[in-house]
Amino acid sequence: MHEASLVRSLLRQVSDLLIAHDGQAVETIRVEMGPLSGVERLLVEIAFKRQVNDSLCCGATLQIEDVPLSAVCRDCGDEFDIERFRFRCTACDSPRVQVTGGDEFRLLDVDIQTKEKTIPTQATP
Amino acid sequence: MNTTTTIPVNRDVKAELKRQAAEMRQDFARRGTLVINVVSSPGAGKTSLLEATAKHWGGSRRMAVLVGDLATDRDAQRLAPFCPVEQLTTGGACHLEIPLVQRGLEKLGTNDFEFLFIENVGNLVCPASHDLAEHVRVVLLSVTEGDDKPAKYPKMFRTSDVVVVSKMDLLPHVPFSVEAAIADARLIQPDLRIFTVCSLTGEGVADWCEYLDERRQTLVAANAVEETASQ
Ligand SMILES: Nc1nc2c(ncn2[C@@H]2O[C@H](COP(=O)(O)OP(=O)(O)OP(=O)(O)O)[C@@H](O)[C@H]2O)c(=O)[nH]1
Ligand SMILES: [Mg+2]
Numbered sequence A: 001m002h003e004a005s006l007v008r009s010l011l012r013q014v015s016d017l018l019i020a021h022d023g024q025a026v027e028t029i030r031v032e033m034g035p036l037s038g039v040e041r042l043l044v045e046i047a048f049k050r051q052v053n054d055s056l057c058c059g060a061t062l063q064i065e066d067v068p069l070s071a072v073c074r075d076c077g078d079e080f081d082i083e084r085f086r087f088r089c090t091a092c093d094s095p096r097v098q099v100t101g102g103d104e105f106r107l108l109d110v111d112i113q114t115k116e117k118t119i120p121t122q123a124t125p
Numbered sequence B: 001m002n003t004t005t006t007i008p009v010n011r012d013v014k015a016e017l018k019r020q021a022a023e024m025r026q027d028f029a030r031r032g033t034l035v036i037n038v039v040s041s042p043g044a045g046k047t048s049l050l051e052a053t054a055k056h057w058g059g060s061r062r063m064a065v066l067v068g069d070l071a072t073d074r075d076a077q078r079l080a081p082f083c084p085v086e087q088l089t090t091g092g093a094c095h096l097e098i099p100l101v102q103r104g105l106e107k108l109g110t111n112d113f114e115f116l117f118i119e120n121v122g123n124l125v126c127p128a129s130h131d132l133a134e135h136v137r138v139v140l141l142s143v144t145e146g147d148d149k150p151a152k153y154p155k156m157f158r159t160s161d162v163v164v165v166s167k168m169d170l171l172p173h174v175p176f177s178v179e180a181a182i183a184d185a186r187l188i189q190p191d192l193r194i195f196t197v198c199s200l201t202g203e204g205v206a207d208w209c210e211y212l213d214e215r216r217q218t219l220v221a222a223n224a225v226e227e228t229a230s231q
């Protein structure tokens, strides 16, 4: 629904990282999304393709990890995945469950190319 | 030569927006303003509920409304007889965002309200993903929409604090089970408070208003504790 603006924000954040780490280029951007992230995978991929080459992340690839909606029970401590938006503990049926994942569009990590600072001990062939 | 370095981040892409919203929410609390984000599908009765709320209080509360509307100022005109109101024209956007709220606040001029209602654009999808710095998110569900809406729009109901089942006067005319709708909604968000109202007759509005008063008192008390603690 608002994937384009989220991707714009993502690319801006990664570009800032690239500058902060004095990198040459961004290789891979890893993100995760889940059933309550409010974004659709296909639309994120399309928005990324459209925008990436107009940004400092030019040439980067996006890796999207699909995560389930996960939760922990505040009564019995059980950790489980929420299926079909049923927010009940699968062990004790308590409704006091806390969502622990799958409700955000998260930037996990970024691979950037940096200039080697130390002198390599072995020459690469 | 170049090497690849992995930079760990592990942060919500919207972290900065969330931080900004949390800060605004805290500011509102400090001023004693309870902010209520009112969401629903188009025509579920948001403006009517706000009219009924204002009528019920009859000027005894300092309230204001920011109302999002794609194209007109009709809702703002309806509410103008009751309280300060600013229209937030979204120019086609399907939901409100914080910058629009901030602009509306500037136009309102003062900020010493006890209750600030933000009537969102009629839409059960996008407003679910946008924190407007509210303390209470209320989703209206009119009986004419069908009792399957909580199950079909889980994020909206998951992120809400209150469900107001509206247009209760029409219940005899439509196949709508209040129990089924509530049961579905509570599976998604067990802590939901539920109210049933008819804004035309005012039935159920007193309970809703009482809840708002309670929420504001809790907010003010919690903030007073915090202020003393930080002194
Ligand atoms: N019968 C009945 N009609 C109602 C009730 N509340 C609102 N309506 C009618 O429903 C229609 C829509 O009400 P609004 O209050 O404008 O709904 P809204 O959610 O603000 O609509 P948008 O801002 O356009 O999304 C109007 O014709 C109201 O008169 C109610 O409790 N009972
Ligand atoms: Mg309205």
Ligand SMILES: [Zn+2]
Pocket: A073, A074, A075, A076, A077, A078, A089, A090, A091, A092, A093, A094
């Ligand atoms: Zn449990």
